[in-house]
Amino acid sequence: MSNRIKALLRKEIMDAVRDKRSLMAGLYYALFTPLLLAIVFSAVINKVTNPEDIEITITNGSDASQLINYLGDRGIFHSDQSSSLKRIELVIGKDFSAQMNRSESAEVTLIADQSEDNLRSAISRIRNALQGYSSEVASLRLLSRGINPEITRPLKVNIEDQSTPDSKGGQLLGMVVLTIMLSVFISGMNLAIDTSAGERERNSLALLLSHPVSVRQLVIAKTLAVASFGVLGLVLVMLVSKIVYPFVPWQEFGFSINISMKFMVVTLLVGSTVAIFAASMQLFVSFMAKSFKEAQTYLTFVIFVPMAMSYAVTLDFAVDELRWAPVSGQLQALIDIAKGKDFLVFQLVVSCLTTLLLSFALLLGMEKLLKSEKIVFGL
Numbered sequence: 001m002s003n004r005i006k007a008l009l010r011k012e013i014m015d016a017v018r019d020k021r022s023l024m025a026g027l028y029y030a031l032f033t034p035l036l037l038a039i040v041f042s043a044v045i046n047k048v049t050n051p052e053d054i055e056i057t058i059t060n061g062s063d064a065s066q067l068i069n070y071l072g073d074r075g076i077f078h079s080d081q082s083s084s085l086k087r088i089e090l091v092i093g094k095d096f097s098a099q100m101n102r103s104e105s106a107e108v109t110l111i112a113d114q115s116e117d118n119l120r121s122a123i124s125r126i127r128n129a130l131q132g133y134s135s136e137v138a139s140l141r142l143l144s145r146g147i148n149p150e151i152t153r154p155l156k157v158n159i160e161d162q163s164t165p166d167s168k169g170g171q172l173l174g175m176v177v178l179t180i181m182l183s184v185f186i187s188g189m190n191l192a193i194d195t196s197a198g199e200r201e202r203n204s205l206a207l208l209l210s211h212p213v214s215v216r217q218l219v220i221a222k223t224l225a226v227a228s229f230g231v232l233g234l235v236l237v238m239l240v241s242k243i244v245y246p247f248v249p250w251q252e253f254g255f256s257i258n259i260s261m262k263f264m265v266v267t268l269l270v271g272s273t274v275a276i277f278a279a280s281m282q283l284f285v286s287f288m289a290k291s292f293k294e295a296q297t298y299l300t301f302v303i304f305v306p307m308a309m310s311y312a313v314t315l316d317f318a319v320d321e322l323r324w325a326p327v328s329g330q331l332q333a334l335i336d337i338a339k340g341k342d343f344l345v346f347q348l349v350v351s352c353l354t355t356l357l358l359s360f361a362l363l364l365g366m367e368k369l370l371k372s373e374k375i376v377f378g379l
Contacts, residue, residue, distance in 0.1 A: 002217065004213050004217050005217050005220055005221050005224075008213060008217060008222075009221045011221075012195055013228065015194075015195070016195075016225065016229065022190045022191070023190070023191070023229075025190050026186060026187045026188060026189060026229065026233065027187055027229075027232070027233055027236060029182075029186045029187065029237075030183045030234070030240065031236060031237075033183075033237065034237060034240045034241040034245065035240065035244050037175075037176070037179060038244040038247060038248050041172070041248045042247070042248050042249065045250075045252050046249070048252075048253075049249075049252045049253075051125065052075070053076070053077060054075060054077070054122045054125060054126065055078070055079035056079070056088040056126070057078065058089075058090045058092065059090070059092060060091065060092040060093070060094060060096070061078055061092060063092055063093075063094070063096045063097045064097065064106075064108075067096075067108075067133055070129070071129055074125070076125065076126055076129055087116075087119065088110070088112040088119060088123065088126065089110075089112070090108060090126065091108065091109040092108055093106055093107035093108060093109075100137070103141050110130070138152075172257065173257055173335060173338055173339060174335050176241065176245070176257055176338075177335050178331065179237070180234065180237050180241060180267065180334075181234075181267075181274065181330070181331050181334070182307060183230075183233040183234050183237040184230040184233065184234050184271050186233065186303075187230050187233025187236075188226040188227065188228075188230040188233065188282065189299060189303070191225065191226050191229050192226045192286055193292060193295045193296060193299065194292075195222050195283070196222070196286035196287045197287070197289050197290075197292045197295040200376070201291065201292055205376055209376060215367050215370045218370065219283075219363055219367050220363070222279075223276065223279045223283060223359075223363060223366075226278075226279035226282065227272075227275040227276045227279040230271075230274075230278055231275050234267065234271045234275065235268065238259060238264050238268075241259050242264070245257050257338070258338075259338075263334070263338050266333075266334065266337055270333065270334065270352065273330070273352045273356055273359075274327055274355060276356065276359045277355045277356070277359045278306075279359075280363050280366070281358075281359075281362055282299055282302075282303075283366055284365055284366050285302050286298075286299065287369050287370065287375055288369070306327040309328040312328065323347050323351070324347055324350055324351060324354075325351065326351060326355040326358055327355065328351075329347060329351025329352075329354075330348065330352065330355070333348040333351070
């Protein structure tokens, strides 16, 4: 690296550090996203594993004492007090007791508005409880006639789970790795806009180009500065993730999410190539914009493309070709490493090289742009 590039890189980093508000705005994501995700995951796991009691309106419950007791054992009670779940009503048929005694089908009606999101979980629990009671009564009726209830289940399926606790995370693990990778794009975005469209608005870009430095040296220095902050965000998000995620009770769902040292080292190496691509892409788009606000608008949409590709990899129906694509290929490899699975090194190498080639093309594009007076002066 030439002395001029080093001097320009030092200048870009010092300018970024002076603007603490802009700097922290980019790093807030890396610092607080893992913490917020850990809080959300903990709340969801706690709600699923320790469900609250459901209070509903039960009509004609006196004719079905056994059913009421069965529901009560599963946290479903009748209450006369008003609550949001009172909009769920379970109506017991008037002949329920007589029909049960005659071993006939007794009718119950569940009345609720299933379009309301806050009722769906409760409705599902009540429906499952009713189906469980129905199965138990059916088995008792068969036993009373000397018939083994197993006759109604001709096929017994045994499933041997060969997954490991690290690989069971699946979708959640993909989300965790995705948030780590996105820090590369978000952490340096403000700097990319400020050092391109921002400098042009302050008329310092033309002044900088008047110095005895080549356009290529300027482009390389700006790209390395933005990429360095992307890597800084990557390191921060991994450190915070390693601290907070062990406090999430993943074991309640039978899996674990472990940010190992091996994962962190590989992520840092792979993420560096993504950081260079993110920096070159953001700078290229920002130079194309005519103002600071316009650059912010463009980047909001442009950054969605690699984000969408990365998220697509975490889905079960993702096409295999995404494993070879830039960004998404690196993300898939990191997910496999986090799960403790084997991954194709060749695929990862191809994905990284493709990412660097795209970055090089964007650097050449920026060099060409900055030789135009329209771009430099925003005409």
